[in-house]
Amino acid sequence: MKSTMINTLFFCLFQSSILLSSSKSTNPFPKEALPTKSGYLPINSTSSSSIFYTFYEAQNSTSPLSQTPLLIWLQGGPGCSSMIANFYELGPWRVTKSLTLQRNPGSWNRRFGLLFLDNPIGTGFSIASTPQEIPTDQNGVAKHLFAAITRFVKLDPVFKSRPIYITGESYAGKYVPAIGYYILKKNEKLHASKKVNLAGLAIGDGLTDPLTQVATHAANAYYLGLINERQKNILESTQLEAIQLTKTRNWSDATDARSRVLIKLQSMTGLATLYDYTRKVPYEDDLVAQFLNLTKAKKALGVNESFEYEVCSEVVGAALHADVMKSVKHKVEELVKRSRVLLYQGQYDIRDGVVQVEAWVKTMKWEGIDEFLNAERKIWKVNGEVAGYVQKWKSLTNVVVLRAGHLLPTDQPVNSQAMIEDWVLERGLFQSVQLDNVSINSTFSHLL
Ligand SMILES: *[C@@H]1O[C@H](CO)[C@@H](O)[C@H](O)[C@H]1NC(C)=O
Ligand SMILES: *[C@@H]1O[C@H](CO)[C@@H](O)[C@H](O)[C@H]1NC(C)=O
Ligand SMILES: *[C@@H]1O[C@H](CO)[C@@H](O)[C@H](O)[C@H]1NC(C)=O
Ligand SMILES: *[C@@H]1O[C@H](CO)[C@@H](O)[C@H](O)[C@H]1NC(C)=O
Ligand SMILES: *[C@@H]1O[C@H](CO)[C@@H](O)[C@H](O)[C@H]1NC(C)=O
Ligand SMILES: *[C@@H]1O[C@H](CO)[C@@H](O)[C@H](O)[C@H]1NC(C)=O
Ligand SMILES: *[C@@H]1O[C@H](CO)[C@@H](O)[C@H](O)[C@H]1NC(C)=O
Numbered sequence: 227m228k229s230t231m232i233n234t235l236f237f238c239l240f241q242s243s244i245l246l247s248s249s250k251s252t253n254p255f256p257k258e259a260l261p262t263k264s265g266y267l268p269i270n271s272t273s274s275s276s277i278f279y280t281f282y283e284a285q286n287s288t289s290p291l292s293q294t295p296l297l298i299w300l301q302g303g304p305g306c307s308s309m310i311a312n313f314y315e316l317g318p319w320r321v322t323k324s325l326t327l328q329r330n331p332g333s334w335n336r337r338f339g340l341l342f343l344d345n346p347i348g349t350g351f352s353i354a355s356t357p358q359e360i361p362t363d364q365n366g367v368a369k370h371l372f373a374a375i376t377r378f379v380k381l382d383p384v385f386k387s388r389p390i391y392i393t394g395e396s397y398a399g400k401y402v403p404a405i406g407y408y409i410l411k412k413n414e415k416l417h418a419s420k421k422v423n424l425a426g427l428a429i430g431d432g433l434t435d436p437l438t439q440v441a442t443h444a445a446n447a448y449y450l451g452l453i454n455e456r457q458k459n460i461l462e463s464t465q466l467e468a469i470q471l472t473k474t475r476n477w478s479d480a481t482d483a484r485s486r487v488l489i490k491l492q493s494m495t496g497l498a499t500l501y502d503y504t505r506k507v508p509y510e511d512d513l514v515a516q517f518l519n520l521t522k523a524k525k526a527l528g529v530n531e532s533f534e535y536e537v538c539s540e541v542v543g544a545a546l547h548a549d550v551m552k553s554v555k556h557k558v559e560e561l562v563k564r565s566r567v568l569l570y571q572g573q574y575d576i577r578d579g580v581v582q583v584e585a586w587v588k589t590m591k592w593e594g595i596d597e598f599l600n601a602e603r604k605i606w607k608v609n610g611e612v613a614g615y616v617q618k619w620k621s622l623t624n625v626v627v628l629r630a631g632h633l634l635p636t637d638q639p640v641n642s643q644a645m646i647e648d649w650v651l652e653r654g655l656f657q658s659v660q661l662d663n664v665s666i667n668s669t670f671s672h673l674l
Pocket of ligand 1: 369
């Protein structure tokens with residue numbers, strides 16, 4: 227009750243400064259913060275299962291809408307809602323501690339259309355008509371995503387010709403390659419007019435090749451000065467259990483062993499969160515849960531008021547439990563040949579961060595991998611300050627973002643926006659070098 231009154235107060239102050247004719251409403255969701263579209267994309271003709279979406283059109287595109295890129299965002303988990311990114315990371319408005327919305331200067335929809343999908347079904351506001359329909363592997367996830375994406379594109383003729391970039395974070399390091407690969411395979415069989423216009427894929431702080439990644443935590447923490455050699459040895463033996471269980475394909479036990487590695491590391495270091503070893507308190511993504519639990523927020527998004535929203539679903543987490551240690555590296559290897567791939571990590575993330583990603587990238591089977599690994603790591607500046615480092619060879623780009631953790635756009639909104647815009651539009655350090663004749667047919671050459 228008390229907090230509702232405070233919200234009302236905040237909102238009135240807020241609204242009177244923004245709207246010319248304020249209607250003295252207590253709506254925590256100002257009109258200009260509403261998504262361009264939101265609702266449900268059915269994914270199964272014989273059940274009510276559907277994927278919830280919010281879509282924000284580009285605020286200020288530099289190309290006609292019919293050519294303006296569409297970014298699709300997938301949250302990790304498994305089972306966490308993309309509304310976390312929408313309202314806490316990279317959407318045009320972010321939730322404040324007083325459960326109001328505030329403009330995000332680093333929104334990813336400045337130049338591009340931005341579509342958030344609550345994936346897989348059962349996550350966030352998405353609906354799983356039965357728990358059995360929740361996917362238990364990446365192929366199942368991709369099948370549903372493909373249905374949702376093709377449905378979305380049909381909602382408006384202006385979407386059809388737009389280049390699509392699939393992006394996501396953390397466990398979406400599995401989803402992004404899975405749907406990308408699925409699109410490539412589907413496109414081979416579809417008539418030109420039906421193909422999904424896949425233009426690239428971006429993974430932030432991702433889990434992609436868990437076997438390689440789980441092997442890195444002990445050394446990573448040791449060289450950061452967070453644990454001593456004795457603790458490093460203990461952690462390494464737990465890592466080895468996870469590795470062996472993965473190699474013998476004891477998937478569920480392997481997932482549990484990986485969790486033990488992270489729990490041990492957490493308890494050895496006493497950090498607030500492994501997602502950012504510099505944080506004094508964990509990320510406050512629970513604000514999203516509180517905000518979206520407000521009846522008026524649900525109404526604004528077109529969701530049933532009785533829907534019990536959770537930021538992360540345990541049911542979905544359980545459905546994908548045995549999937550966690552399975553690799554999708556081979557899908558990235560295919561995608562890097564036939565599309566463009568961006569990997570980016572926050573410097574302070576020690577779960578799925580710089581060290582974890584470099585470890586699997588080094589093992590990629592791709593003809594360009596040696597050139598990529600030997601490519602110069604260029605100093606990347608935004609507004610005159612060092613924002614991070616960019617390493618690129620042909621279709622593969624890796625970015626390390628300084629002063630950021632796992633939820634990188636939360637920590638570095640403006641730099642994350644510069645990164646995604648420059649990568650999509652192939653500007654600055656993200657340009658293809660002159661002699662780089664990998665066949666990328668860029669829609670954006672007119673913008674360079
Ligand atoms: C669609 O729903 C039916 C009924 O629950 C289920 O048997 C089937 O597996 C679902 N198909 C997909 C692709 O999820
Ligand atoms: C839109 O982008 C153009 C080109 O970058 C810029 O000059 C202009 O100020 C922007 N307009 C708004 C409303 O942000
Ligand atoms: C893996 O599972 C199999 C069959 O359930 C079991 O026999 C084996 O001992 C397990 N391996 C390990 C390393 O636990
Ligand atoms: C959501 O709202 C209901 C009713 O207003 C309340 O009982 C419940 O505790 C809230 N849940 C969360 C997670 O905030
Ligand atoms: C909302 O959900 C409740 C409970 O599941 C259901 O009874 C009601 O019909 C739904 N309302 C709408 C408008 O769909
Ligand atoms: C670049 O293009 C030239 C001429 O088409 C071709 O001979 C060469 O093999 C290409 N190089 C690479 C690395 O693909
Ligand atoms: C690039 O795409 C455009 C439009 O689809 C097409 O007209 C052009 O021939 C393509 N160029 C190359 C080099 O493939």
